[in-house]
Amino acid sequence: xxxxxxxxxxxxxxxxxxxxxxxxxxxxxxxxxxxxxxxxxxxxxxxxxxxxxxxxxxxxxxxxxxxxxxxxxxxxxxxxxxxxxxxxxxxxxxxxxxxxxxxxxxxxxxxxx
Amino acid sequence: xxxxxxxxxxxxxxxxxxxxxxxxxxxxxxxxxxxxxxxxxxxxxxxxxxxxxxxxxxxxxxxxxxxxxxxxxxxxxxxxxxxxxxxxxxxxxxxxxxxxxxxxxxxxxxxxx
Numbered sequence: 131x132x133x134x135x136x137x138x139x140x141x142x143x144x145x146x147x148x149x150x151x152x153x154x155x156x157x158x159x160x161x162x163x164x165x166x167x168x169x170x171x172x173x174x175x176x177x178x179x180x181x182x183x184x185x186x187x188x189x190x191x192x193x194x195x196x197x198x199x200x201x202x203x204x205x206x207x208x209x210x211x212x213x214x215x216x217x218x219x220x221x222x223x224x225x226x227x228x229x230x231x232x233x234x235x236x237x238x239x240x241x242x243x
Numbered sequence: 244x245x246x247x248x249x250x251x252x253x254x255x256x257x258x259x260x261x262x263x264x265x266x267x268x269x270x271x272x273x274x275x276x277x278x279x280x281x282x283x284x285x286x287x288x289x290x291x292x293x294x295x296x297x298x299x300x301x302x303x304x305x306x307x308x309x310x311x312x313x314x315x316x317x318x319x320x321x322x323x324x325x326x327x328x329x330x331x332x333x334x335x336x337x338x339x340x341x342x343x344x345x346x347x348x349x350x351x352x353x354x355x356x
Contacts, residue, residue, distance in 0.1 A: 162342050173249075173333055173347035174286075181342030218283070229274050229293065229339045235285045 132157045132223045136234035144242045149193075149208040151237045153221035156202065162224040163204045164231070165195055169217045177219075180204060191215070216241045246270055249334050249348035256324055257356050264319045264351045266334030275317040276345065278333040279303060286333065292317055293339075324355045 137152040155161060162181045166174040178189025185197040195206045204221060221234040247268040256262060268275065273294045278286040278301075288301030292311040306328070307321050317336075321328055331352050335345040 164344055166347075171350070171352065173349045174335075175347070176344050179342070179344055220285070226341055229337070230276075230288060230291070231345055233286050236283075238283070 132161065132225045132232045134163075134221045134223050134232055134234040136219075136221050136237050138237050139235065140238045140240065142240040142242060143211045145213055146210050149206070149211045149215065149239065151206040151219050151221075151239065153204045153206065153234060154202050155204055155221070155223050157223060162226070163195075163197065164222040164224070165189065165193070165204075165206050166220045166222060167217050168220065168236075174220065177206070211239075211241050213241050213243065215239060247334065247336055247346050247348040249332075249351050251351060252349060253352050253354075255354045255356065258323075258325055260324050260355075262321050262324055262353070264332055264334075264353070266317045266319070266348055267315050268317075268336040268346070268348075269315060270336060270338075270346065271314065272336035272338050272346075273314065274337050274339045275311070276335045276337075277301070277307075277309060277317070277319050278335065279305065280331045280333060280350075282331070290319065324353075326355045329353060329355050 133156045135154045164179045165177040178187045180197045188194045193208050219237045223232045250265045275292045277290040280286045287303035289305040290309040292298045333350045334348040337345040
């Protein structure tokens with residue numbers, strides 16, 4: 131069975147400093163992994179996805195994530211936080227046998243001026 | 244930008260009313276989903292469909308019902324709304340191909356008084 135664990139419910143950074151949002155996954159086969167972002171009162175927007183190609187995945191708005199099979203991790207990073215990055219971030223693994231997504235519990239990113 | 248639409252965006256109604264939340268997509272996706280999300284919380288799958296005339300209940304029990312008469316349309320109905328139904332409802336769709344993400348609508352925020 132597939133699952134994801136987001137290790138931090140809240141992360142607070144200062145504007146201009148690096149962002150690290152942590153995600154560990156469990157999968158019985160080679161997974162497809164996603165990071166979605168949700169701004170207040172909005173739907174979810176795809177930031178990036180890993181589908182067994184390059185292990186370092188670049189996404190929108192300067193975000194990237196590295197798939198590390200040995201650590202079963204898929205952490206999201208950004209070199210320099212912007213105020214507009216403040217949002218809820220979800221790490222997601224796909225279950226291709228059922229066409230369903232398995233969501234982590236989310237990490238709320240706060241960006242201080 | 245994903246071509247998936249939800250109406251209404253916000254709805255405030257009284258207890259006992261019948262409501263239908265609309266979801267439409269123009270991408271020709273076979274697979275569509277309804278999620279329920281309380282503020283600041285994770286998403287819970289309540290219904291999904293793999294094609295016309297196919298509907299299944301999701302992982303979270305819900306008193307709502309769905310129908311799939313046309314590929315592009317996946318409405319959700321509450322026959323008698325209650326305050327416990329107050330939540331955000333998100334619709335999503337995907338082609339279902341390996342590595343393909345789900346596209347999300349903007350959501351409907353429902354408040355039942």
